[in-house]
Structures are given as structure tokens and as C-alpha cells.
Amino acid sequence: MRPRHNLTFATRTMLSLRTTTPFELFDRLEHQLTQQLHGSERVPAAEVHETAEAYTVILELPGVDREGLDVKATDRTLVISAERRSQREAAAGDAAASEQRAAAEPLLSEFRYGTWSRSFRFPTPIEAQNLNATYRDGLLTVTAPKAQTHTTVKVKVEG
Incomplete structure (x- = not known):
């Protein structure tokens, strides 16, 4: 019985990882496209x-x-x-400006x-x-x- 219980637990875990909404799929696609754009030659x-x-x-x-x-x-x-x-790199020499900018990190930067x-x-x-x-x-x-x-x-x- 015990091996079957582990198999059920593993199946439940996998199912919970795969449950996504269509919006999450779009978010993942957008993230992958953004990575490709930023990884390509500029x-x-x-x-x-x-x-x-x-x-x-x-x-x-x-x-x-x-x-x-x-x-x-x-x-x-x-x-x-x-x-x-970036502003962080430019202010690397100035410790006070660097601390001030660290508090204002962007949530999204393109x-x-x-x-x-x-x-x-x-x-x-x-x-x-x-x-x-x-x-x-x-x-x-x-x-x-x-x-x-x-x-x-x-x-x-x-x-």
C-alpha cells in the first residue's frame, strides 16, 4: 500500500505544478520573448x-x-x-547615491x-x-x- 500512496502523492504534486491559467501562460510567453530580445545582439x-x-x-x-x-x-x-x-553602474562610485538608487529598484525594466x-x-x-x-x-x-x-x-x- 505504501508505494501506491507515494505514487498518488507524486501524481498530485505534478498536477498541482501544471495547473495554470491562460493568463499565466501568456505571462510565461511574454517572459520568454523578453529574454530572447534582451539576449539577442543589440x-x-x-x-x-x-x-x-x-x-x-x-x-x-x-x-x-x-x-x-x-x-x-x-x-x-x-x-x-x-x-x-544603467544608473546603478553609473553611481557605483558614489556610495550615497548608490544606496538611494538601491531603494528605488524598478519592478520592470525594458x-x-x-x-x-x-x-x-x-x-x-x-x-x-x-x-x-x-x-x-x-x-x-x-x-x-x-x-x-x-x-x-x-x-x-x-x-
Whole structure:
């Protein structure tokens, strides 16, 4: 008899774990989707414009401090990296502000923190030493002048 009682207890336990309402199923689905979104690669939205003289790249980087931006270039490639830190990370050095913020932890946060990086390869060379970057209202605008290398080489034909 005793083994049957244990089996009944195990069956009851499993049934009680599986009893969920449709709303709980939706909550679980939303939680899984949120985890996938936050686990996926974070890439800022961008616009790229071309004129006869330059390429202009505009990235949306809301909430990023100017110090968290890094712009690098090679002959044809522009690499832009950014870091968005949470308020807790930013206040880690300030103990008083850190204690005050710990009391106000969010119940839900859909903000994305971490590092982002985008690279852009252009069809023509750029002048990496003459890049111009401005950051205002969450938009980073980088202008990369096209290289003006028009060299003519005269080759002596022998024969």
C-alpha cells in the first residue's frame, strides 16, 4: 500500500505544478520573448547618406553618455561603438547615491544596457584622419570625407 500512496502523492504534486491559467501562460510567453530580445545582439538603428564629397552615418543612441562613444576608421571602414550604463553602474562610485538608487529598484525594466558596435564598409576610400563626429539628442552623426586621391601615372612603354 505504501508505494501506491507515494505514487498518488507524486501524481498530485505534478498536477498541482501544471495547473495554470491562460493568463499565466501568456505571462510565461511574454517572459520568454523578453529574454530572447534582451539576449539577442543589440544593434543601434542607423541611416547612411552619400554625397559627392562624403559619407554620413547617423546612429540612434539614446541614453548614451558622450564618454561612452568610440569612433574608429580605416581606409574604407568606419567602426562605431557605444556603451549605455544603467544608473546603478553609473553611481557605483558614489556610495550615497548608490544606496538611494538601491531603494528605488524598478519592478520592470525594458531598457537595454551594455555595449553596441556597428561597422560600415564603404565602396570608396575615406579620409580617416578627417572624420567629424557630433552627438546631440541621442543621435550620433559621423561624417567621413571621401578620399580625393586622383593620381595619374605615366608609364613609359618600352619595346
